[in-house]
Amino acid sequence: MFGYAGRVLHVDLATGKTNIEKLDNETAKKYVGGIGIGMKLWLANSKAGVDALSPENPLVLAVGPVSATMFPTGGNGHAFISKSPATGGVGEAVSHGTFGAEIKRAGYDAIVFTGKAEKPVYLWIDDESVQVFDAGNLWGKSPAETEDAIKDELGDYYIRVASIGLAGEKKSKIANIINEKTRAAGRTGLGAVMGSKNLKAIAVRGTSDIVVAKPEEFIEMVKEYHERMKGPAAQKYRTLGTSENIMTQNAMYCMPTRNYNNAHFENAQKVSGEALNERYIAKIIACNSCAMRCEHEAIIREGPYKGTMARMEYDNIWALGPNCGVDRLDAIIKAAELCNYYGLDAQSTGVTISFLMDCHEKGILTHEELDGVDAHFGNAEALVQLVEKIGKREGIGDMLADGVKIAAQKIGKDSDKLAQNIKGLEVTGYDLRCLKTTALSFAVSFRGADHSRSGAYTMDLSGKVDRFKAEKGRGKLVKDSEDVYALIDSLIVCKNAKGTFYKELVDLAKLYMLVTGYDMTPQELGLAGERINNLARLINIREGLGRKDDTLPWKVMNQPIPDDGPAKGSVVTQDELNLLLDDYYQARGWTPNGVPTKDLLEKLGLNEFSSITSGKEE
Amino acid sequence: MVKIHERKFISVDPEKCVGCQVCEYACSFNKEKAFNPLKSRIRVVRVSQVANMAVTCRLCEDPACVAACPRDALSQASDTGNIVLDKDKCNGCGWCIEACDYGAIMLHPETKVVYVCDLCKDKADGPQCVKWCPEEALTVVTSDVLAQKARISAIKKLFQEPEKIE
Numbered sequence: 053m054f055g056y057a058g059r060v061l062h063v064d065l066a067t068g069k070t071n072i073e074k075l076d077n078e079t080a081k082k083y084v085g086g087i088g089i090g091m092k093l094w095l096a097n098s099k100a101g102v103d104a105l106s107p108e109n110p111l112v113l114a115v116g117p118v119s120a121t122m123f124p125t126g127g128n129g130h131a132f133i134s135k136s137p138a139t140g141g142v143g144e145a146v147s148h149g150t151f152g153a154e155i156k157r158a159g160y161d162a163i164v165f166t167g168k169a170e171k172p173v174y175l176w177i178d179d180e181s182v183q184v185f186d187a188g189n190l191w192g193k194s195p196a197e198t199e200d201a202i203k204d205e206l207g208d209y210y211i212r213v214a215s216i217g218l219a220g221e222k223k224s225k226i227a228n229i230i231n232e233k234t235r236a237a238g239r240t241g242l243g244a245v246m247g248s249k250n251l252k253a254i255a256v257r258g259t260s261d262i263v264v265a266k267p268e269e270f271i272e273m274v275k276e277y278h279e280r281m282k283g284p285a286a287q288k289y290r291t292l293g294t295s296e297n298i299m300t301q302n303a304m305y306c307m308p309t310r311n312y313n314n315a316h317f318e319n320a321q322k323v324s325g326e327a328l329n330e331r332y333i334a335k336i337i338a339c340n341s342c343a344m345r346c347e348h349e350a351i352i353r354e355g356p357y358k359g360t361m362a363r364m365e366y367d368n369i370w371a372l373g374p375n376c377g378v379d380r381l382d383a384i385i386k387a388a389e390l391c392n393y394y395g396l397d398a399q400s401t402g403v404t405i406s407f408l409m410d411c412h413e414k415g416i417l418t419h420e421e422l423d424g425v426d427a428h429f430g431n432a433e434a435l436v437q438l439v440e441k442i443g444k445r446e447g448i449g450d451m452l453a454d455g456v457k458i459a460a461q462k463i464g465k466d467s468d469k470l471a472q473n474i475k476g477l478e479v480t481g482y483d484l485r486c487l488k489t490t491a492l493s494f495a496v497s498f499r500g501a502d503h504s505r506s507g508a509y510t511m512d513l514s515g516k517v518d519r520f521k522a523e524k525g526r527g528k529l530v531k532d533s534e535d536v537y538a539l540i541d542s543l544i545v546c547k548n549a550k551g552t553f554y555k556e557l558v559d560l561a562k563l564y565m566l567v568t569g570y571d572m573t574p575q576e577l578g579l580a581g582e583r584i585n586n587l588a589r590l591i592n593i594r595e596g597l598g599r600k601d602d603t604l605p606w607k608v609m610n611q612p613i614p615d616d617g618p619a620k621g622s623v624v625t626q627d628e629l630n631l632l633l634d635d636y637y638q639a640r641g642w643t644p645n646g647v648p649t650k651d652l653l654e655k656l657g658l659n660e661f662s663s664i665t666s667g668k669e670e
Numbered sequence: 671m672v673k674i675h676e677r678k679f680i681s682v683d684p685e686k687c688v689g690c691q692v693c694e695y696a697c698s699f700n701k702e703k704a705f706n707p708l709k710s711r712i713r714v715v716r717v718s719q720v721a722n723m724a725v726t727c728r729l730c731e732d733p734a735c736v737a738a739c740p741r742d743a744l745s746q747a748s749d750t751g752n753i754v755l756d757k758d759k760c761n762g763c764g765w766c767i768e769a770c771d772y773g774a775i776m777l778h779p780e781t782k783v784v785y786v787c788d789l790c791k792d793k794a795d796g797p798q799c800v801k802w803c804p805e806e807a808l809t810v811v812t813s814d815v816l817a818q819k820a821r822i823s824a825i826k827k828l829f830q831e832p833e834k835i836e
Contacts, residue, residue, distance in 0.1 A: 065679075120705060121695075122692070127691075127695070127705075234719055260706070260777060261704035261709070265707075267690065271699065281804070282804070300802070307733070334720045335688075335720040336688065337689050338689055338804075341691065344691060344804075345805070347719075349720050
């Protein structure tokens with residue numbers, strides 16, 4: 053078997069027992085790897101309605117067939133899959149670095165964690181040897197401290213570690229899982245699932261050779277992609293990085309500002325990619341096997357936050373900066389560092405803080421209720437204080453630590469109208485009111501509000517479609533893009549490199565064939581992408597989600613963009629949303645309820661799950 | 671007439687190295703037909719996020735590994751300066767590993783004898799890691815050229831030339 057280790061490791065944390073399940077060719081081909089195989093394993097090992105933070109909710113860690121090969125960006129990914137405590141549906145987050153490559157070299161395609169350890173533990177995978185070790189001395193440490201402590205304890209400095217911080221230990225529903233200090237499986241609160249199992253960290257060392265099916269042709273393809281990555285397709289990531297978006301999106305009035313009160317930030321220049329690179333970026337580094345390197349490391353050399361270091365991208369700058377009305381880059385970098393320290397998803401954390409600021413400014417929460425924090429838009433000090441409090445679940449931080457949906461439930465007083473989330477997951481930095489393909493993609497994304505489940509935002513931003521218009525045809529665009537993205541997360545390659553796959557499915561199918569030796573046409577691979585998205589939908593349906601949850605935040609549908617500019621007055625109406633959803637469901641072959649039909653399940657080879665949809669089609 | 675040292679080795683520019691480990695993959699694929707950093711003659715070290723550097727044999731003028739070998743298994747080629755191993759004599763004792771200040775000579779996980787960079791002497795296009803490095807952080811240089819570059823760089827800084835310093 054090429055590309056696959058052919059083995060799934062099961063770890064029962066309650067007993068410490070492990071066993072190996074064989075991964076057969078059929079399952080491998082059908083679900084590809086990464087999130088595809090991860091969701092399949094989750095479904096096979098869980099019961100409907102399982103409590104996300106109970107021992108019965110399995111946590112799956114999966115790598116892909118390309119992992120640990122030399123393919124640029126392909127060597128390095130891994131995915132966590134579970135039931136999300138934030139959405140109640142599919143919890144899924146991909147991260148990169150080197151951790152994934154090490155898992156593959158240790159001889160595993162996936163690891164399924166079940167049960168709950170009696171006390172804090174970490175898992176040590178040394179090739180064949182798998183041991184559960186006491187983590188009492190690691191509890192309370194940050195992911196970076198945990199990684200260093202485990203390396204010291206085991207006496208091997210090439211061990212790779214993924215771990216949770218204090219937020220995950222305290223089951224914060226916006227907690228992430230961090231590997232190699234600055235890389236995060238960020239979204240959907242999977243750090244809380246790990247914390248609920250008393251699993252502090254996963255440490256791994258793998259020594260096996262990785263051999264691909266067609267080495268000579270494979271190495272030629274690698275060479276070709278090295279060249280592509282030096283070209284225009286990766287130019288943005290190699291230079292300013294994703295934070296270039298601050299100025300471009302601001303100019304288009306599609307950068308949500310002050311919790312969606314505006315779509316344009318008057319001080320964007322101060323937090324731009326240009327300002328960041330000029331003053332703070334000390335080094336751009338790469339993940340394993342990557343030829344385009346994009347990880348921008350910021351260091352603060354002087355001032356109140358001297359000595360701070362964090363990885364900065366558009367997403368965390370936006371969430372902690374413009375979204376909170378904050379224009380001080382040093383405080384934003386500090387807040388980002390604290391998110392890494394406590395193991396918090398920076399995007400959800402920023403949106404939760406902007407929600408609190410909004411509640412305060414609108415008089416829903418009084419100054420006395422704020423635990424001494426002057427939570428106003430633009431207050432950089434309050435931003436930093438609030439990340440600390442959320443990370444520790446201290447004072448007002450306890451109310452905020454499970455994200456905006458739950459905070460709004462606790463606060464009441466119509467505050468849910470200010471809670472920018474879909475399905476319980478906080479929004480990211482794309483103003484959906486004037487990016488209507490993106491709005492559809494956010495509404496239907498199986499993990500909730502997020503831009504990483506399809507490339508819809510690039511269609512809107514590039515002008516490929518009229519971003520202000522909701523019209524038929526967008527459903528098919530989103531569907532096709534989602535299928536490619538599902539494959540990217542299953543193979544696993546990096547989404548930042550998506551531009552180098554000039555022919556998308558054709559290129560990905562060639563890569564899959566050279567690595568695994570399995571002949572798969574681009575059409576067949578596309579069908580696998582469709583299968584994976586439908587599998588995710590089946591999980592969501594089994595867990596009680598449906599058309600009613602494929603919706604948009606209140607402000608997106610009720611508060612038009614007020615700023616003078618190209619997007620003024622933009623909003624997504626209920627009629628527009630209905631049109632977009634109908635169009636998308638039709639493109640997917642789902643019923644108007646958003647349920648895959650029997651015929652579709654048949655076509656995709658998902659008949660075994662037909663009991664999930666029976667009776668729900670109408 | 672004095673003779674300038676012609677011995678070449680692979681130099682890594684820490685300013686340019688991003689820690690991608692492409693050199694490790696290129697080396698192990700070239701030498702062992704497999705992707706495995708544990709079989710690479712060049713190794714990447716990431717001390718912190720901003721301190722990355724690949725390390726390999728520097729073909730020292732008076733190599734400590736050769737001096738340390740109690741079985742005379744290691745020698746230095748007089749023409750290229752390569753460290754040469756007599757596999758039959760090596761028993762994997764590790765004295766050479768202990769002697770090398772750079773961790774550049776290692777015990778092979780399968781053959782159980784030590785192995786070290788040979789500058790891909792059998793390859794017409796030279797060391798494969800240098801060829802593959804996406805950042806052009808690796809160069810094959812003599813110590814004399816290395817010193818020349820350092821001097822030029824220092825003087826450029828001194829005169830604050832507006833052009834970008836290499």
